[in-house]
Amino acid sequence: MRISTIGYTLKQGVKNIFRNLRFSLASVATMAACIFLFGLFLAIVMNFNSMLREVEEGVGITVFFEEGAKQEQIDKIGEEIKKQKGVKEVKYVSAEEAWESFITQYFDGDDQAAAGFKDDNPLANSSNYEVYLDKIEDQTELVAYIEGLDGVREVNHSKNASTTLTSLNRVVGYTSIGIILILFAVAFFLISNTIAMGISIRREEIGIMKLIGATNFFVRAPFVIEGILIGLVGAGLPLGLVYVCYNQLIKYIQDRFHVFTAMGSFLSVQTIFHILLPVGLGLGVGIGLLGSAVAIRKHLRV
Amino acid sequence: MIDLKGVSKSYAKGQPAVNNVDLHVDKGEFVFVVGNSGSGKSTLIKLLLKELDPTSGVITVNQQNLNKLKRRKIAKYRRGVGVVFQDFRLLKDRNVYENVAFAQRVIEKPTRVIKKRVPEVLTMVGLAEKYKSFPKELSGGEQQRVALARALVNRPAILLADEPTGNLDPKTSFEIMKLLEEINERGTTVLVVTHNREIVNAMKKRVITMKKGVIVSDEQEGEYHYAN
Numbered sequence: 001m002r003i004s005t006i007g008y009t010l011k012q013g014v015k016n017i018f019r020n021l022r023f024s025l026a027s028v029a030t031m032a033a034c035i036f037l038f039g040l041f042l043a044i045v046m047n048f049n050s051m052l053r054e055v056e057e058g059v060g061i062t063v064f065f066e067e068g069a070k071q072e073q074i075d076k077i078g079e080e081i082k083k084q085k086g087v088k089e090v091k092y093v094s095a096e097e098a099w100e101s102f103i104t105q106y107f108d109g110d111d112q113a114a115a116g117f118k119d120d121n122p123l124a125n126s127s128n129y130e131v132y133l134d135k136i137e138d139q140t141e142l143v144a145y146i147e148g149l150d151g152v153r154e155v156n157h158s159k160n161a162s163t164t165l166t167s168l169n170r171v172v173g174y175t176s177i178g179i180i181l182i183l184f185a186v187a188f189f190l191i192s193n194t195i196a197m198g199i200s201i202r203r204e205e206i207g208i209m210k211l212i213g214a215t216n217f218f219v220r221a222p223f224v225i226e227g228i229l230i231g232l233v234g235a236g237l238p239l240g241l242v243y244v245c246y247n248q249l250i251k252y253i254q255d256r257f258h259v260f261t262a263m264g265s266f267l268s269v270q271t272i273f274h275i276l277l278p279v280g281l282g283l284g285v286g287i288g289l290l291g292s293a294v295a296i297r298k299h300l301r302v
Numbered sequence: 303m304i305d306l307k308g309v310s311k312s313y314a315k316g317q318p319a320v321n322n323v324d325l326h327v328d329k330g331e332f333v334f335v336v337g338n339s340g341s342g343k344s345t346l347i348k349l350l351l352k353e354l355d356p357t358s359g360v361i362t363v364n365q366q367n368l369n370k371l372k373r374r375k376i377a378k379y380r381r382g383v384g385v386v387f388q389d390f391r392l393l394k395d396r397n398v399y400e401n402v403a404f405a406q407r408v409i410e411k412p413t414r415v416i417k418k419r420v421p422e423v424l425t426m427v428g429l430a431e432k433y434k435s436f437p438k439e440l441s442g443g444e445q446q447r448v449a450l451a452r453a454l455v456n457r458p459a460i461l462l463a464d465e466p467t468g469n470l471d472p473k474t475s476f477e478i479m480k481l482l483e484e485i486n487e488r489g490t491t492v493l494v495v496t497h498n499r500e501i502v503n504a505m506k507k508r509v510i511t512m513k514k515g516v517i518v519s520d521e522q523e524g525e526y527h528y529a530n
Contacts, residue, residue: 001410002412004407004410004412004413039502204391204393207391208391208393208404209404209408210377210380211351211380211385212378212380212381212404212405212408212452212456213378213380213456214409215374215377215378215379218410219409285432
């Protein structure tokens with residue numbers, strides 16, 4: 001194909017958009033709404049996942065030993081746990097360390113109150129292993145295994161934090177997929193209709209083109225360009241908006257809802273856009289292309 | 303150049319629009335096809351443009367058997383056949399130059415060729431000075447000249463004209479016919495479908511008369527017969 005033909009086709013594609021401006025704007029706006037919401041939900045899901053990972057890393061299993069367990073036996077238990085798959089770290093906490101950590105945590109530095117227990121460590125029997133996992137999903141299985149080991153009295157593990165976050169993340173994920181799918185369907189139909197309108201407006205011109213000897217490709221290409229451009233603009237605008245707004249939004253959330261701050265740090269806009277930019281633009285262009293292809297197939301039999 | 307053997311075209315029901323037509327037109331000929339409405343003249347043009355396929359028979363144009371022409375080759379075939387219509391069919395949102403250049407764009411001619419060729423052909427049809435005008439600013443005769451320029455810009459071997467003077471006054475009609483004759487003298491085969499008796503009789507060309515889809519007469523230097 002000649003460069004002049006490419007230029008002509010591009011120009012006609014842009015002209016199509018302006019000839020049919022109201023419909024084009026409606027399509028761009030719908031596409032923009034889709035991609036904006038998509039960006040928003042993707043940012044939320046990505047942040048959730050990242051926080052979940054942080055929580056996972058922080059949540060450990062505490063393994064207590066039977067009363068009077070010998071150090072040898074304790075060491076053996078440690079070795080057994082380390083051998084299991086998915087175990088990231090096993091940390092031994094002696095009774096003294098456990099008590100000190102308790103004081104810091106619960107007496108809030110009130111040494112006098114703590115001093116009352118001076119030589120009588122209430123946690124004398126509380127030496128333990130803190131076990132950290134790579135993935136929270138492996139926790140249940142590992143707990144069952146450790147509980148079966150000789151000399152283990154009790155295994156404590158925090159179930160709630162992880163399950164709540166996982167299910168919340170799932171709800172957000174599925175809801176957003178649902179909403180986005182509906183919106184994308186709307187965008188697809190609007191683009192398809194816009195192109196169909198353009199085709200009907202230009203029916204006479206298309207007829208002349210065909211009589212003069214235009215190839216199918218030459219007749220169709222401007223409409224494909226039109227669809228792609230609508231998709232591209234419809235994706236580019238909201239992505240820009242998300243980029244600009246993201247940091248402000250994060251700051252707002254951190255100021256207003258401290259619970260999020262406690263859960264972990266937010267991802268940077270660059271990390272989000274590493275995925276959002278190609279996926280968002282791809283979706284925009286893809287849906288534009290698909291919309292125009294369907295309209296051409298239906299209304300432009302050449 | 304144009305060869306029809308036993309060509310018929312039937313629409314859904316009723317009498318065929320073109321019925322068992324045999325016709326041969328040599329290279330460089332000027333032919334009128336005359337007849338009343340419904341005589342099959344326009345169907346003939348559509349068959350030659352491969353807008354329609356014959357129900358039976360063989361059509362050969364420019365040594366190409368249209369029956370065997372694949373869909374994707376139709377565009378290329380049509381580049382060798384110029385066509386003008388009664389209603390001009392110009393693009394109203396483009397000026398004279400762009401309307402003619404459009405025909406070259408469509409077949410992907412480079413811009414430098416277009417810039418050279420369009421003024422040439424506009425000069426030929428006598429519209430060089432009006433290249434910036436839009437169709438609505440032109441008279442009917444001028445619009446038909448633009449349509450002719452557009453049909454000729456790609457140097458087709460054959461020019462088909464479907465009632466080219468149908469919307470024009472007698473004086474303008476003669477001017478357009480003279481132009482068609484000039485085009486014919488430059489070597490293009492011209493086939494004109496018309497109702498215009500005065501012109502047919504004045505031009506002394508080959509006249510093919512159709513009636514109800516059948517060729518009823520074919521005369522060199524013929525006249526317009528009222529085929530009832």
